[in-house]
Amino acid sequence: MTLLDVQDLHVEFVARGLDNQLRIARALNGVSFTVAAGEVVGLVGETGAGKSLTALAAMGLLRPPARIPRGSIRFEGQEIIGQPDRVLEKIRGRRMAMIVQSPLTSLDPLKRVGDQLVRMQRVHGTARGAAARAKAEAMLAAVRIPDPARRMQAWPHELSGGMAQRVLIAMALVNDPALIIADEPTTGLDVTVQAQVLDTLRDIVAARNLGALVITHDLGVVAHYCQRVAVMFAGQIIEDGPVQQVFARPAHPYTQALIASTPGRIAQLGWTLTGGTPPDLYNLPTGCLYRDRCPRATTACLAPPPRIAVSDSHGAACHFAGEAA
Amino acid sequence: MSFTHVLGIARRSPTFAVGFGIILVFAVMAALADVIAPLPPTLSFPYATLKPPGTDPFLWGSDGNGMDVFSRTIHGARYAFGIALPAGVIMAVVGIPLGLIAGWRGGWVDEILLRILDVLRAFPTIILALAIVAATGQGFLNVILVVGFLDSPIFARIVRAEVLSLRNATFVRAAVAAGNPEWRVLLVHILPNAILGATAQLPLRMAWAVRISATLAFIGIGVQAPAPEWGAMIRQGSEYVISGEWWVALFPGLALIAMVLGLNLAGDGLSDLLDPKRRATGK
Amino acid sequence: MTLGGFLLRRALVALPVLLGILFLTFMLVRIGDQDPVAMLAGPMADAPMLARIRAELMLDQPLLTQFWGYLGRLVQGDLGMSWQGNSPVTQAIADHLPATLELVTLAVGIGALVGVPLGLHAAERPNGWFDQLSRFGSLFGFSLPTYWLGLMAIFVFFYLLGWAPAPMGRVSMMVTPPEVVTGSVLIDSLIAGNWEAAWSAAGQLVLPVGCFTIVATAPIIKHTRAIAIEVMGSDYIRYARACGFPRRVIRRIALRAALVPVITFVGSEFTSLLAAASLIEFVFAWGGLGHWGLNAILLGDFAAVQGYVLVLALASVLVFALVDLVVMLLEPRARA
8 A cells, every 4th residue: 555655746945145036946856756555665865865855845844945836745645735734743743753863962852751752642642641651661662772661761861872763763653653754764873773773663664564764875774674765866766666676787877876886896896986066956957967977978868868667666767777787 | 246236135134234224324424424513513502501402503402511412413423433443443353363362272361261251251341341441540542442352352252162163173174184384274264264253243242332332421431521422412411301301312312222223233134144054044 | 969069169160250350349449540538538637637547448558468358358248338328338238239139130020021922932933024023123122221211211201291200219208118128118118018108119110120121121032032043943843843743832842942041041131230220220319239339439439349349240150050050950961
């Protein structure tokens, strides 16, 4: 069953320059993907590609000066775009929960961990009082926090980064949501802690048949934890498909470069990630946005590339995706 | 700096534009006081004291000495700039190097600055200024020096805070790692950025200087009547408020408020314009 | 940390600051050209009499010896004699302090009650019309000289409209003042059940407190707004939104987070207004500590100036200690 269905999503920022001219940054340019129940989808790309923006839009958390000129986001069949906060508040944290990047500063510094978990349930009306406390403690145990009864009494500033991230996962899961959105959930954690936290998350998602959207710039995370992957570049998804297929036969030159540049592969394939900056969002060229950095670019790339299917579930937005790499 | 740029700044920070406009008006008043004012500021008409506004030739009335309130208020702008500019220069000349050294080197300079700030925090500056001016003599020059030096540690603290946040910035570390001599890093990399951050505070500190010098004159310390200084004029006017001659105190007070407000608006708007974080969010 | 340890540490930090302030004032009042001896002795005094007074006051000794002597008497609670009232400085302070505290407490109290909600409201929509208005309003309040505002209020409400009583002191001269208990005429009259005096005292309070409150409120609005905007932009508020918390819950979290910095600021406001009170007292002939201290400075009343400055400094040390104590109760991170 499809939980999240994003179609042709556009997001832009309006700013006024010192010369008093309006400038529009086109941050997302037609993003489409789906997340189904029991499925972990990875969203990868470099900084500024629009990964986090996509997540915020899905949660209905975009605020001016960001705006959505076009597109649709449906969650459990209900349109998210244009809904008032009053409606969205019943979805966020209840049916669709988010795990954010900076766990230590994201918890309310003036409330004990246990009280925050209880508040999460009370606000959404899922449980209250002793039942909520019991659920909170069980949740802390489920995310493998040792001695959960004692941790209930802890203040956020007493937690380590890995511990705080587990608390955030518990916060996200405590209301039994259908979809989890994890925005770079392990940035800033040690590699070993990172693996522990992600293992926990994966086991819970699998055990409860949840859908998950994992945003990361780390291909290793995608390879280990996701079933499907969508690669973003300049506010577009340029390739998507099952992880194994995309990693084995990347069809888009950018994905190829990205995979080739991961440590260990560099020596094998040679350095192919061409230099250059992402395109200027204020002044997007027409046609393929990657062509300035692409080793295979021809005059054909002046036209916008269609999504070309490589297999029935794997496709890439490149004129040459059908040809053998 | 074209016309559209001016418009852009005005649109981004109307606060700054309005404040700057007010300061400009007072600058013109100060520069052309002799031309604008119909009468010399200390010319006394002994038989025309306390005439209400509109009595020929007193546009805003006359004071207890029979002097023209309008002309005196115009000339007061000179005292305002006379305190704001030199006090600002003293703050910058003393405060910037002090803050720079204290923030960069730390050590005893920093320690002394912090202790002075401790004392100033517990010791209200207005009372300190009063006591110093009362003790050391009451000339205008004295007021300028006292106000300028008293505020220098506060300006130094602002610069120091900027330097502290810059000290660990990547571009500064890179400059140090690249083998630049210390003075060069300080002058080329830190100073311009620290000054940029502190610039917005300068108009606010100048506003404080104008206020406090007028306060001193009002209490009767510092500039003395019949000099056309706003605070001294309000002091003269205070005697007549209970008997209904409001104009002697009203007009210099309004001028003082406008001038201080202009500086405050300019400083507040400037911090908007200079803050890259607020700039990035547009609007 | 225990309460006793906390207080001890505060005292140790405050001591050098207090000593520095005392020394500064001590030297300051003595480098001037005001000669208290001549003022004290009057025009009839001859040279031997002047010399005798000088010796009595230790004014013929080196400055450091004088300062040492002053400190010696200070620890015994003796602040010297005030020449303007010819009474012990400690007595004068006890007499004048309540009037000033009454004024400042009311102004800061009302200022916080009005300014904090306004600042919070302005921060809800940064750059919205209410924010712009309150920002301009607070900058305007910043720019108002208290004494001028007082003068204009006297003109409008006493001279023109006749609503306010004459700006002469704290209770009408037609009324029998109550017995002094707290030093606040209003409270003392209420204690004594003297309604006439209470009504008069309240009437006398309205204008000075009103003017002072306007000046006190401006910075409170400005800082509350800045604090609230910072809190609203914090990670934990953004996260609270992502958790689907409704506005009222988010507002409560933000309010709780803003409380500590706002209290700290209001505390610092209190100390700076304690000094600024001298101007409004001057205009309304209030007869409080500020008025008394201002006269001491103008007349070169050495012991009184030192006493005044000492009280201000002590008050700021006390207020900051109190603020830190409250912060420790509210803020789990400060308790560590």
